[in-house]
Amino acid sequence: METGSTKTTPPPGSQDPAAEGGPKSAKRPGDRIFLGLSKGSGIVLLAIMAAIAVFLTWRAVIALGENEGNFLTTFEWSANSDPPVFGIAVLAFGTIVSSIIAMLLAVPVAVGIALFISHYAPRRLAGPLAYVIDLLAAVPSIVYGLWGALFLVPHLAGLYEWLDDYLGWTGIFEYGGGAPRSLFTVGILLAIMILPIVTNVSREVFKQAPKMHEEAALALGATRWEVIRMSVLPFGRSGVISAAMLGLGRALGETMAVATVLSPSFVIHASLLDPGGGTFAQNIAAAFKEAGDMGRNALIASGLVLFVITLVVNGAARLIIARRKEYSGANA
């Protein structure tokens, strides 16, 4: 803060912010108040974050100290028994696998829709389409969950059999019958849920692709697709990555929809189509109500792992974006 180290006291007139302050305007009360406010809120934010982190870590450490199983490799969650035995292997697997499925399904479709809205659709169609997709983003996740459980699950058996017929040999698409309440179904549902946000952010980025670069491509004799490939996609690349990360963040943390669709179990199946498995958020939602003190501590520990995974994913995305900064869309 500069205010304490100034040489002269402010003239009496400078109490009024409108009065002449000359070059020493930093001393005006208005500035000082605003500086204090903004600095204060920044500090409060950091303090709250730190308090949460300390609290969670402390509870997690208690749980980890009592844990009789291996936190990383045990296929069991009996945090309420004495001694408690729990491990996150199944949850980490389920969370990551279902999110990867969601990303693989959603991102290409979202980029396609975004390009259609920003560069192909006639204006009369683009507006309403964008609006409908905005609406999709506003649907509460429990509604998606109910739709998934009541509509998607009963209708997926056919797709599962088809996948088994043609891709069963890979091992990951083997289907042995039963209700398709598997990680794959969760992935499909998550894909639908993250589609709007990925689409909207991508569309905004594509719309901002500089006209002059699109014209440069056009003037070289590029077709519409070539214009998009040469000027729009490279410009939007980092934006699409950010959009995908937003979607991934939602997929990793999605709770109610997953809990409604998945039939949870503490096993890892080789086939994505076998019912069972779990995710961090789903497990917390399912186990929290009946958990005792130790059970809650264990759940907090698992939540911290989810937090770390999210951090790592975001860091990786930033690295990807930064690596080609030299070639970014920022052109003089």
Place this chain on the structure above:
Amino acid sequence: MAKRIDVSGLTAFYGSHRAIDDISMTVEPRSVTAFIGPSGCGKSTYLRTLNRMHEVTPGGRVEGKVMLDGESLYGPGVDPVAVRRTIGMVFQRPNPFPTMSIYDNVAAGLKLNGLTKKSELDTVVERSLRGANLWNEVKDRLNKPGSGLSGGQQQRLCIARAIAVEPQVLLMDEPCSALDPISTLAIEDLIGELKDQFTIVIVTHNMQQAARVSDRTAFFNLAAIGQPGKLIEIDDTERIFSNPSVQATEDYISGRFG
């Protein structure tokens, strides 16, 4: 690789607004033709009708005829993409692709034409950069991004990119208006060299520039704001600047308006 452009009765619209009205002229091959005139008189719009870039603007449409060595650019079944491969364009602000290296910028148009052999690409890229008087400045950093160059270098890179595909005609829309005087001089020298190979049309706000670089000059004007721009006269540059046949041209050139 230079062709004659014959324009007759050309009118261009933005929606229902008539931007230029009933323009007819001939642009000679292997020469520089300059378009001058006050702001808003439709010079740039007219230029963009010559390679079918005008219709890219929402609401943009054209009536009339543009013939390139006897072949109509607006005939039925003519692909605008093919037209733009024959008629290159350089824009007001240098616009190299920011995500591409210098080399890839020059090669961009060639790749669109399906040229993929590295050795051929190398040859054409070097020839184009030499043609744009840029080779010596960038030959050691062909793999660096084009956006790292100075404004003048970027504009010459854009010229290299445009001439790499060996167009019949090169359209330049105020190519020096964003550049400093030294870069401007470099581009003007370049235009003088390029006219041996290409038909060049240049829009400029700078009358001295038109006088320096062009063989023929066309003067455009508009009756009032909101009225369509018209071609007042086109003649040899020397004549336009010494003894124009229309009073408005003389008034504009001597700085009495515009």
